[in-house]
Amino acid sequence: MTGSAVTDDERVHVGTVEDLHASASRAIGLEDFGEGPDHHREALGVLLDSLHSDAGLTPAGSKYWRSVLKGAMVARLVSQAGFAADPAQADIEIVRPVVVTGLPRTGTTALHRLLGADPANQGLELWLTEVPKPRPPREQWEDDPTYRGLRDLYAGFMSENPDYGGVHYISADDLEECWQLLRQSATSASYECLVRLDGYSTWLQSVDWVPAYRRHKRNLQLIGADDPGRRWVLKNPSHLFALDALLEVYPDAVVVQTHRDPRKSMASMFSLAHRTAADWSTRFTPDYIGSSQLDLWARGVAEFDAVRARHEADPGSRATFVDVNHRELIEDPAGVVERVYSAAGAGLDDDVREAVEAENARSLSGDRAPAHRYTLADYGVTEDQIAERFSGYRGLED
Secondary structure (H helix, E strand, O other): OOOOOOOHHHHOOOOOHHHHHHHHHHHHOOOOOOOOOOOHHHHHHHHHHHHHHOOOEOHHHHHHHHHHHHHHHHHHHHHHHHHHHOHHHHHOOOOOOEEEEEOOOOOHHHHHHHHOOOOOEEOOEHHHHHOOOOOOOHHHHHHOHHHHHHHHHHHHHHHHOHHHHHHHOOOOOOEOOOHHHHHHHOOOHHHHHOOOOHHHHHHHOOOOOHHHHHHHHHHHHHHOOOOOOOEEEEEOHHHHHOHHHHHHHOOOOEEEEEEOOHHHHHHHHHHHHHHHHHHHEOOOOHHHHHHHHHHHHHHHHHHHHHHHHHHHHOOOOOOEEEEEEHHHHHHOHHHHHHHHHHHOOOOOOHHHHHHHHHHHHHHOOHHHOOOOOOOHHHHOOOHHHHHHHOOOOOOOOO
């Protein structure tokens, strides 16, 4: 507003549903958000209300969240246009997808990218979650101005934050979590790892996730339209909270649960959340991160284990479950991939084994080499508290 001061409230207000929709439409020149059963307007409204009332956003946090949510709505517009352009894509079958989940920092990313080293598989490249469309041949990506822009954006972030690669390396062409598709429905527990969201968290625990997963699948059909014969390999720790919904949409999924002693994985998770989001909020403090993330992920494991047990006891269930220990993944990564393949009814040939081992070596070198320092004491949590909250969890003695 020319000639008048901007108030603190205006500086930290992310926007409204209508405002974000209008901004996304202007950015991309599209207007159809697809008013489907996922009720994304309601979800986005609840999320915005929580950001404004619970989060204690700083100006930097407000800018970040506006960018993230506008980006999610742009992705929704782009995918909606893709659905309309070729409705027949909805008939593409997604057979026996491999879905990696587990507590954060238990090897989910490493295993996901090892599975993605097989050219017979396909995963979600980060840039295509931002602009969902049929995946072009790899040799054409450099000719795509959207790819180049996102490539440079993420490369710039890694250049400006050189230590972040040892925590979680990201690039436009790396495989990324499929929560990036759930963003289109504003339905994901991943938001809670970045900011305080009391109201949204309460709402999310009672909402039906199935419509969000149906849109998730429709995006996979769009992105993989030119690769219908390749198996999908997906990853997202927040699948822990929505296993029933996941298996309603992907009933024959091979669900891989990674495990690591939570006294190690939770400390790493606290540090990652703090390192990523500390400047965005006055309320996402180390003590809050420790207590809230411990509650969140202990609940996630408990919910997942209960639903998993029910499916495993159901003779009509077509889902398959595989457990992977973090130590096993470090010591024999190709062996882990072979075991996952066996569960999916496939074999691991020598060429794929070599590709998996090469990807593993790449993930342990250069800017991607793990380098992450943290202590539980920084977050007001003790090992005994974690052991108590995760009593009975199969990874506790890793």
